[in-house]
Amino acid sequence: MSVWLSSNLDNAASLVHHGGELAGIVAFAASGALLSVRRDLDVVGIVLLAAATALGGGIIRDVIIGKTPPTAFTDLRLVAVAVATALVIFVWHPPARLTRWPLEVADAVGLGLFAVTGTVTAYEHGLSAPSAAMLGLTTAIGGGIIRDVLSGSVPAVLRSNEHLYAIPSLVGAAVTALLLHLGVYRPWVGLLCAALVTVVRLASLRYGWHGPRPWYTKTARRDDR
Amino acid sequence: MSVWLSSNLDNAASLVHHGGELAGIVAFAASGALLSVRRDLDVVGIVLLAAATALGGGIIRDVIIGKTPPTAFTDLRLVAVAVATALVIFVWHPPARLTRWPLEVADAVGLGLFAVTGTVTAYEHGLSAPSAAMLGLTTAIGGGIIRDVLSGSVPAVLRSNEHLYAIPSLVGAAVTALLLHLGVYRPWVGLLCAALVTVVRLASLRYGWHGPRPWYTKTARRDDR
Amino acid sequence: MSVWLSSNLDNAASLVHHGGELAGIVAFAASGALLSVRRDLDVVGIVLLAAATALGGGIIRDVIIGKTPPTAFTDLRLVAVAVATALVIFVWHPPARLTRWPLEVADAVGLGLFAVTGTVTAYEHGLSAPSAAMLGLTTAIGGGIIRDVLSGSVPAVLRSNEHLYAIPSLVGAAVTALLLHLGVYRPWVGLLCAALVTVVRLASLRYGWHGPRPWYTKTARRDDR
Numbered sequence: 073m074s075v076w077l078s079s080n081l082d083n084a085a086s087l088v089h090h091g092g093e094l095a096g097i098v099a100f101a102a103s104g105a106l107l108s109v110r111r112d113l114d115v116v117g118i119v120l121l122a123a124a125t126a127l128g129g130g131i132i133r134d135v136i137i138g139k140t141p142p143t144a145f146t147d148l149r150l151v152a153v154a155v156a157t158a159l160v161i162f163v164w165h166p167p168a169r170l171t172r173w174p175l176e177v178a179d180a181v182g183l184g185l186f187a188v189t190g191t192v193t194a195y196e197h198g199l200s201a202p203s204a205a206m207l208g209l210t211t212a213i214g215g216g217i218i219r220d221v222l223s224g225s226v227p228a229v230l231r232s233n234e235h236l237y238a239i240p241s242l243v244g245a246a247v248t249a250l251l252l253h254l255g256v257y258r259p260w261v262g263l264l265c266a267a268l269v270t271v272v273r274l275a276s277l278r279y280g281w282h283g284p285r286p287w288y289t290k291t292a293r294r295d296d297r
Numbered sequence: 298m299s300v301w302l303s304s305n306l307d308n309a310a311s312l313v314h315h316g317g318e319l320a321g322i323v324a325f326a327a328s329g330a331l332l333s334v335r336r337d338l339d340v341v342g343i344v345l346l347a348a349a350t351a352l353g354g355g356i357i358r359d360v361i362i363g364k365t366p367p368t369a370f371t372d373l374r375l376v377a378v379a380v381a382t383a384l385v386i387f388v389w390h391p392p393a394r395l396t397r398w399p400l401e402v403a404d405a406v407g408l409g410l411f412a413v414t415g416t417v418t419a420y421e422h423g424l425s426a427p428s429a430a431m432l433g434l435t436t437a438i439g440g441g442i443i444r445d446v447l448s449g450s451v452p453a454v455l456r457s458n459e460h461l462y463a464i465p466s467l468v469g470a471a472v473t474a475l476l477l478h479l480g481v482y483r484p485w486v487g488l489l490c491a492a493l494v495t496v497v498r499l500a501s502l503r504y505g506w507h508g509p510r511p512w513y514t515k516t517a518r519r520d521d522r
Numbered sequence: 523m524s525v526w527l528s529s530n531l532d533n534a535a536s537l538v539h540h541g542g543e544l545a546g547i548v549a550f551a552a553s554g555a556l557l558s559v560r561r562d563l564d565v566v567g568i569v570l571l572a573a574a575t576a577l578g579g580g581i582i583r584d585v586i587i588g589k590t591p592p593t594a595f596t597d598l599r600l601v602a603v604a605v606a607t608a609l610v611i612f613v614w615h616p617p618a619r620l621t622r623w624p625l626e627v628a629d630a631v632g633l634g635l636f637a638v639t640g641t642v643t644a645y646e647h648g649l650s651a652p653s654a655a656m657l658g659l660t661t662a663i664g665g666g667i668i669r670d671v672l673s674g675s676v677p678a679v680l681r682s683n684e685h686l687y688a689i690p691s692l693v694g695a696a697v698t699a700l701l702l703h704l705g706v707y708r709p710w711v712g713l714l715c716a717a718l719v720t721v722v723r724l725a726s727l728r729y730g731w732h733g734p735r736p737w738y739t740k741t742a743r744r745d746d747r
Binding site for chain 1: 333334336337338339340341342343345346356360363365366367370371373376387390393446447448449
């Protein structure tokens with residue numbers, strides 16, 4: 073299947089693919105660095121949190137598909153891109169109180185790109201389409217979960233007041249996997265998927281969309297912890 | 298050894314084994330979903346936390362023994378079972394203030410089943426009996442640790458007011474490994490082990506058993522953090 | 523490369539290497555156990571947190587380089603050493619309010635030793651020098667991150683008031699990798715590297731060294747969370 077796909081993906085295509093991955097790393101690194109600014113970390117903490125956010129999802133993906141050592145440890149350009157992004161944010165960043173939207177936008181961009189590229193990488197590696205979609209979702213939300221757990225907050229994907237986060241990336245990953253399965257995947261379609269995930273995520277934040285809650289939860293607030 | 302074991306485990310036996318794993322997934326998924334209800338997550342958060350709790354331990358186990366991609370990513374029935382359980386809890390769950398015991402029971406059932414099935418899986422994969430027992434413990438407590446860390450609480454297994462949690466599952470895993478090593482393991486004995494782990498865990502909660510504490514800890518409460 | 527290195531490392535050398543790893547496990551196990559004392563965990567929690575801290579970094583390293591099952595699960599002496607250390611701390615430990623410096627010293631010793639031994643292990647396994655250095659850093663800070671996340675605190679490496687932690691271990695790992703690359707690595711030089719990392723880390727704590735912070739962070743304290 074890997075062979076089939078690499079024959080199917082011409083050079084330009086794989087350029088788009090790797091470009092998308094690098095763009096996702098930049099976006100997630102920026103989100104990690106901006107969160108570090110809010111948290112008042114020093115430059116070391118900023119670089120580490122940015123790198124963990126940007127590379128964490130891909131490392132988890134590679135470990136799960138058995139691609140060891142993960143690309144993040146072999147292709148040092150990925151680390152370089154993440155560190156450079158963190159340093160740019162360190163020297164040039166909005167005041168902490170204005171970091172929320174830049175952070176959300178960067179996170180949403182990374183979410184879309186990784187949902188697609190993670191699915192493609194897993195499928196290229198020989199996983200079935202549904203497994204590849206699950207792994208795309210894991211790649212997309214993994215980095216943000218690491219970022220939030222390390223910085224001591226409940227992951228956005230689970231926050232009770234949180235808006236649609238996993239759903240759009242799962243849909244994006246599923247569509248990508250379907251197109252790959254049908255053999256009609258094209259990189260620009262992938263970029264379109266990624267963009268749609270980003271737009272839906274941001275719209276859900278802007279307009280406060282969220283999934284249904286369990287009934288009777290007022291008591292939760294009263295009785296819990 | 299895998300061969301020896303699969304010849305040793307007749308069909309009915311491996312049915313029991315896989316049934317036990319599915320039951321453990323249901324139990325841990327229920328515990329994750331019930332915690333999400335307490336935390337007032339929306340339906341997406343409930344499904345994700347349930348899936349992470351139910352599949353996390355097994356994914357860690359498979360990654361550690363080098364079985365990649367982990368079963369949770371290849372056999373999609375496992376995901377389906379976890380998601381279905383979460384949705385059942387979503388539509389039909391006790392009021393949040395009454396979720397504590399259902400959660401503890403579900404967690405204890407999963408703890409017992411995974412301690413045994415995790416050990417068997419690791420032993421089947423060729424690990425030595427002691428290593429298999431350690432991996433069984435890891436599988437059993439891994440899911441709950443992921444659940445608690447993601448939902449922003451200190452893992453039950455480490456909570457200072459916590460009652461026996463790791464000990465019974467370690468004993469269950471050790472007994473299972475010993476029986477496998479002696480070649481006298483039988484699935485129903487495994488189920489018995491699992492049931493005993495669950496019972497001891499619940500009894501330790503009910504009667505407030507816990508291990509000895511370090512001396513002089515009153516100062517800890519005063520001086521720490 | 524592995525062959526080259528093992529021919530290069532005579533017996534005495536690999537003794538030093540393994541001795542260094544065991545010493546690092548003792549140091550990190552002690553740090554985990556001392557933190558558990560502060561947190562007033564019972565003996566089970568102390569042993570588990572000590573083992574997770576002492577073995578976590580190496581398990582992550584082995585999973586990343588594809589060495590499965592990780593040494594911690596196959597060579598049970600490592601677990602035994604971690605558990606024994608935890609039990610020693612359990613029966614003989616300073617009052618909780620006096621645990622801070624012993625904890626920091628133990629953590630710094632482990633940090634130095636694992637930065638060096640982690641790099642050597644990764645390089646022996648065939649990774650390039652830069653990748654090996656990154657993996658040495660991961661091994662060195664991994665255990666402490668697991669310890670802090672499990673015990674519900676923000677990892678020391680990211681704490682906003684934290685002092686140089688990652689920098690000295692990265693430098694130690696990089697120097698080790700460079701010496702290996704040049705073929706002039708000698709175990710006693712490695713021990714020297716480890717000692718320097720430890721000293722710099724402790725000095726940075728004692729004298730309050732830390733990296734530069736982002737500008738305008740007062741607002742962060744006001745507006746954030």
